[in-house]
Amino acid sequence: MATRDDRIRARLARLEQEARERPRRHALRLVALLALGYGYPLAVLAGSVGVIGATLGLIKYVLRGSDAELAVFLGVAVLVELIVVALILRTFMVKLPAPNEYVLKPGEGEPLRALIDGATARAGLPPVDVVHIYEGFNAGVTQIPRYGWWGRSRSHLLLGVPLLMALSPEDFEAVVAHELGHLRGGHARMSWWAYRVHRTWTELGKALDKSKRLQRVVIGWFVERYGALLERETLALRRLHEYEADRFSVEQTGQSRRVRAFFRIAFLGYRLERQFWPGIVRLAGWDPVPPGDVFARMADFFATEPGENTIRRWVSRAQRARTPITADHPALCDRLAAIDAEGMLSVERCRGLVGGIAPESAALALLGEDGPRIVSLVTMRWKQAAIGRWRLEHGYARHIERRAAAADEPEADAAWRRVEHTALFGEADEAQAAAGEVLARYPDHAPANLALGQILLEQDEPAALGYLDRAAAQDGKFAARALTAMLEYHRDLGEDEAATRVAERLHLAERRDRQFDRVLASVSARDAFGPAELSASELDELRRVLYRHARVRSAYLARRIARAAPERTSHVLLLRCRAGGMGMNERTVASLREEAPVPCAVVVSGWSNRRLGARIRRVAPVPVFEAGD
Secondary structure (H helix, E strand, O other): OOOOHHHHHHHHHHHHHHHHHHHHHHHHHHHHHHHHHHHHHHHOOOOOOHHHHHHHHHHHHHOOOOOHHHHEEEEEEHHHHHHHHHHHHHHHOOOOOOOOOOEEEOOHHHHHHHHHHHHHHHOOOOOOOEEEEEOOOOEEEEEEEEEEEEEEEEEEEEHHHHHHHHHHHHHHHHHHHHHHHHHOOOHHHHHOOOOOHHHHHHHHHHHHHOOOHHHHHHHHHHHHHHHHHHHHOOOOHHHHHHHHHHHHOOOOOOOOHHHHHHHHHHHHHHHHHHHHHHHHHHHHHOOOOOOOOOHHHHHHHHOOOOOHHHHHHHHOOOOOOOOOOOOOOOOHHHHHOOOOOHHHHHHHHHOOOOOOOOOOHHHHHHHHHHHHHHHHHHHHHHHHHHHHEEEHHHHHHHHHHHOOOOOOOOOOHHHHHHHHHHHHHHHHHHHHHHHHHHHHHOOHHHHHHHHHHHHHOOOOOOOOOHHHHHHHHHHHHHHHHHHHHHHHHHHHHHHHHHHHHHHHHHHHHHHHHHHHHHHHHHHOOOEEEEEEEOOOHHHHHHHHHHHHOOEEEEEEEEEEEEOOOOOOOEEEEEEEEEHHHHEEEEEHHHHHHHHOOOOEEEEEEOOOHHHHHHHHHOOOOOEEEEOOO
């Protein structure tokens, strides 16, 4: 029996075949799909107009009966319906947003401009209107009509600083030719229409957001199903567009340049993901802000020669990988086959193509004297994007250091606390040794298994799956993270059967988590309670969180024995607040629940829940927190 991922792959294969052999039929299929995206909002609009007409007719009938109050009520209802209609009409006036990355100004990066203009001239295309420089390891192109719905489109070419660092000017020209192939084929127009349709019903959902239940009934189900359908049904054509752009690049620059660019982009992207970025993220364990020289570090990283073992591991992975069912960019083997170069993927050939590149020899030099200033501006944008996650990682590292001194935990957890900071934020070798030290004594310890599995995944070691599997099996709160990493690994390789098995386990784990969250959010006096089971370090962290909320006067903590998900320990935090709890709104309570070091429901003591409060204080008569006056 075919697995779920197998069925998706078979469906994509049929769509790709249809797009190649019967392009008109495939185009009609996509037009019908896009029309459906407009048709549903139009149907909702027509229904709203019909309701207005019926209400106006009812008002006319009511006025004949001299019922003025009911007529006023219906008039207000008509005004509300008119507002809804106006909001729905506004959703159709969607404007494709222009990229907000750094724009290369006139006079800046003249050598790069000359390379792009030369490539567009050879391709017989008009010059690119706007060139953007940004922080991603990628390049892209889009077209935006000047006046929203109509007018000549302006072409925007996006170039990533890491890509400019990784390629020579000759190889980079092959990448530019690939992006121009998208312009020549009009591929951006399909993406533009798909974006418009997607935004139309997304904006309609926002228009009905005042009533969550109404939104769910009217648009919510359609948003969920149509979004997945649109993504899947257009994926085959997007892949064919990539093949077409690759062939155009070969026509413009030659097969050898395109193949060399393929290899360098795929291999250096692999090194960035497996070696460079994990090392940068680990710095958050020590530094409170992201590094300001991240691209200088990246340039040094690209200049180093890769190890023979790294090359062999990457070639082995690339040779057996298939295009993931979720990716619009085909796998390297498939792209090489499309340009008649499938036999070129070997260790011997790659060894001479993926070596280090000195900064002065890279395409980044095409920015000329403006290069350092542009890179510094892009670095600022990267830091702004990274600061949120960085603060979370750094805050967690500090939390680990504070609670490492606690000695009242189980022996396995205490052993993990002593090495947790090193295992999560140390150098790869030190981190692997620290996690391995704990697992040598406690082989089923979930956090250590998860940490070691993630470290080995960075090294592309198949043994990582065993550790992640044990992490998923031992503790529910680690299951989703471990299974997500396993699912990404299998799907990146196109291993459909293994991916389906993991996806089913992940679905069950996420369902258990949602059930537990619902139990956690809904506490009542009918629940069973017992004494809290927190370590001294967790109690200290909870008190630090409560000190930040000035309205809290005292807090009582009890363990809840839930009928659903009994294996998951949760607690209830009863707050007694100043001024009757004023200021403790839903957002504040939710924030406190997220900041707490353990899963717990938060209840503000009051007249409406006095019975619940009495039961909690019966099992926890001594407050865990009292604010000083």
